Amino acid sequence: MNNRAISIVGECSNVGKTTLIKNLLKIFSKEGLKVGVVKHHHREFDFDREGKDSYIFSKSGASCVKMVSPNRVITVENLNYEKSLNDVLKTMTEYDFILVEGYKWENLDRIEVYRTGYSTEIISEKDKLIAIVSDIEHNLNIDQFNPNEYEKIAEKIKDYFNV
Structure with missing residues (x-):
């Protein structure tokens, strides 16, 4: 598995995973670090809108649609299987490290x-735990x-990745 990624996990929803990642990203981005995020979603999702060209391409059978603007690129891959986390991480090579929300069954620290x-x-x-964030x-x-010790948690992660 990728050694430039760690999971942020919890037993269930609403424990604070997203809040933790959001606050860590604010710290890392201020420091000039490039951090990727992968979020697992248990259900089908669609963030495109009916009637838009990208939606039409996707629904017409495109295997992949990339939407590009001056400041963003969105990639939509239409698959008939769930892509493995390892395959997703292999495409994220330009980041200092990657935070993965969920995927608690994967073999990530x-x-x-x-x-x-x-x-x-x-x-x-x-043996997989780097740290616990808990009340x-x-x-x-x-x-x-503690859940609000974002700076200390960020330092722990930077030490883990030697950045």
Whole structure:
């Protein structure tokens, strides 16, 4: 698996994974780091709009549609299978590192987010844990951070990737 990526995982939804990533990205971008993000989605999604040329191309059978503007590129691949995380990561070579939200079943090192009232246990294998972000202390010999310690968590990640 890719050694330029780590997962941000949690036992369930609403534990703070997206909030953590959002705040880390603000820190990393201010420091000039290029960070990619991969988000797993359990259901089908479509962010194109009916009637737009890109939508027409996609619905007409294009395997891939790229939409390009002066400041953005969006790639839509129409697949009849779920692309592996490893294949997705292979396409993301121009980033300092990649944060992956979800994919808790993959063999990536990870930061686990635990939130009282939502989480019931730490779900990650201990040898894969880089750190725990939690509102309570866990009896584990692993770096632990409070959910709002974004700067400290960012430093931990930069140390992990040697950037």
